Amino acid sequence: MGADEKSMIIIGAGFAGLATGIYARLNGYKTEIYEMHNLPGGLCTSWKRNGYTFDACIHWLVGSSPESNYNSIWQETGVAQGREFFYADEYCRAEGADGRTVIFHADIDRLEKQLLELAPQDKEPVMDFIRGIKMCSAFDFPSDREPLFTRIRKQIGTFLTFMRYGGEFRRWTNITGEQFASRFNDPLLRQAFREIWIPEFSMVFLLFTFAYLAKRNAGYPIGGSKPMSEALEKRYRDLGGVIHYNKRVARILTDEGRATGIRLVDGTEVSAARVVSAADGHATLFEMLDGKFLDAGIIEQYDSWPVFHSLLFVSLGINRKFDDVPKSVSGLSFPLKEPVMIADKLRDRLPVHIYNQDPTMAPEGKTAVTVMLESDYSYWKQLAEDRSVYVQKKEETAWQIIRLLEQRFPGIAGQVEVTDVATPLTFERYTGNWKGSFEGWLITPKNAYTMMKPMSQTVPGLKNFYMCGQWVEPGGGLPTSIMSARRLMKKICGEDGIRFSVNH
Ligand SMILES: Cc1cc2nc3c(=O)[nH]c(=O)nc-3n(C[C@H](O)[C@H](O)[C@H](O)COP(=O)(O)OP(=O)(O)OC[C@H]3O[C@@H](n4cnc5c(N)ncnc54)[C@H](O)[C@@H]3O)c2cc1C
Structure with a gap:
């Protein structure tokens, strides 16, 4: 592309890479994205099989409400325009073997009523949970996307909210999902809280999720993930951005402590003034940069921080409707007759x-x-040493799950038209994410400080190189990937003395 001073190579056309491209183009940078897959979106994707669409990502999109300050990022990047959102009355439900069902309502009052009715003896953790959601609802974070006066008003408001709830906020940050679940005496509630959230994940994020659901600010976009990724790609291309698909980056080229370009797996070299990796963090640091630009903090992070677990994702096309099953954000769970x-x-x-x-x-x-279902990367990796064993296991697993679904939906086995199984290796193959992780780093009590002090988007000893996306934003997610790109482009504009703009 020629290394003039405003040239930029972006590795990866996931949400973070595409958004980097959009904000870079809006500020006059000459960008080229190199993406190893043949599609935009990375993890935010879906696929079609015999008329069915199976979605591997979106359950709720924070910032879906036009009143939310996050909504402007979806406007800026072209995702919000023309999109219809569905707001479910319930997040999920957990059915018990004793005939009772825990319904996690989106409405806070209904949620409180239902949980207390089910387990009056657990009033103390239930009310703590409800108060926690209300605390998170009280936060209205300022953003530089809002007019000055609104921003100042919100800054003062957020400061006062922190003054009021600071201790509580820290307490919830330091409690994991597992620890909170163990406070319930009722076995069904304990089970329901255990499975609703990732055991090591900080509880404060569950509280924020419910706060957003209650405010109808975390809707499901009709059409699912892929149309959103296509909208981002269109916005980027409309701004004059270039994307090269089926181009896997093997190396980030460096010279005397400066990034100078990339080498693709086919050997082609491309130079640019800046290189941004919006691809997997581990591959970026340990393969593309050969482990040469690390410090103790980065090493500790990759050695010890837990990541979102990898998934066994079974999709089925069923020739029937399920009008008796309430619409929800993330479905239901039911007990099996035996383990x-x-x-x-x-x-x-x-x-x-x-x-x-x-x-x-x-x-x-x-x-x-x-x-x-959570499933270990190493288990599938080992199976895949013999391709036929791996393929057979996938098929067996699909039919095993269909037989188990019969316990809850009698007759379903006879209505299956399509089966599709994605393993942690599938996620890795299509997106390059380390250990097949679906959202990068978990936020745990140990790394919760990153909520206040964001991770660095540069690496030690290397100029003109940057990272963005879920591997430098613990907690991951789509809004975070966009904000990561926005944060990065503000920084780069600052380096060049350019006033960051979101207008074309
Ligand atoms: C099952 C599931 C459910 C989810 N639910 C939600 C939800 O409800 N709400 C929400 O907000 N988020 C959700 N997420 C998380 C969200 O999808 C991710 O956090 C987000 O998409 C990450 O974006 P990213 O751009 O940082 O990374 P990625 O999407 O991983 O993008 C990285 C890109 O880089 C490319 N790449 C990698 N290596 C190379 C290379 N060497 N050369 C060239 N290209 C390369 C990849 O192909 C990919 O396109 C979910 C994810 C999954 C899988």
Whole structure:
């Protein structure tokens, strides 16, 4: 592309890479994105099989409400325009073996009422949870995207909210999902809280999720993930950005402590004044940069921070409707008649998401259904040493899950038209994410400080090189990837003495 001073190579066309391209183009940079896959979106994707669409990403999009200050990032990047959102009354439900069901309502009052009715003896943790959601609802963070006076008003408001809730906020940050669940005496509630959130993940994020759901600011976009990725790509191209698909970057080229370009796996070299990696963090640092630009902090992070676990993701096309199943953000779970090994883990419950909230995901009268289970990367990696064993295990697992679904939805086995199984290796193959992780770093009590002090987007000893996306933004997620790109481009504009702009 020629290394003039405003040239920039971006590695990866996921949300972070595309957004970097958009904000860079809006500020006059000459950009080229190199993406190893043949599609935009990275993890934010879906695929079609015989008329069904199986979605591997979006459950809720924070900032869907036009009143939210996050909404402007979706406007700026072209995702919000023309998009219709669905707001479910419930986040999910957990059915018990004793006939009771815990419904995690989006409405806070209904949620409180239902949890207290189910387990009056657990009033103390229930009310703590409800107060925590209300605390998070009180935060209205300022953003530089708002007019000055609104920003100042919100800055003062946020300061006062922190003064009031600072201690509580820290307490919730330091409690993991597992620790909170253990406070319940009622076994069904304990189980429900255990499975609703990742055990090591800080509870404060669950509280924020419920606060956003209650404010109808975390909607599900009709059409799912892929149309959003395509909208980002269109915005980028409309601004004159260039994307090269099926181009995997092997190396980031450096010379005397400066990034100078990239080398693709086919040997082609391209130079630019700046290189941004919006691809997997581990591959960027340890492969593309050969482990040469690290410090003790980065090493410790990759040695010890937990990542979002990898997934076994089974999708089914079912020739029936499920009008009796309430529409929800993330589905329901039910107890199995007896514990059973599914792939590498013994499971006594099965989660299932009936996609009846989005009619575009299946032909008329039919339904897309997904089952998302935690499953170890190493288990599948080992199986894949013999391709036929791996393929056979995938097939067996799909039918095992269908038979288990019979326990909750009798007759379903006879209505299956399509099966599709993605393993941690599938996620790795299509997106390059380390250990097949689906959202990067978990926020745990140990690294919660990153919420206040963001991670660095540069690496020690290397100029003109930057990182953005979920591997430098613990907690991950789509809004975070966009904000990561925005933060980065503000920094780069600052380096060049350019006033950052979001207007074309
Ligand atoms: C099952 C699931 C559910 C989710 N649910 C939600 C949700 O409800 N709400 C939400 O906000 N988020 C959700 N997420 C998380 C969200 O999808 C991710 O956090 C986000 O998409 C990460 O974007 P990214 O651009 O940082 O990374 P990625 O999407 O991983 O993009 C990285 C890109 O870099 C490319 N790449 C990698 N290596 C190379 C290379 N060497 N050369 C060239 N290109 C390369 C990849 O192909 C990819 O396109 C979910 C994710 C999954 C999988």
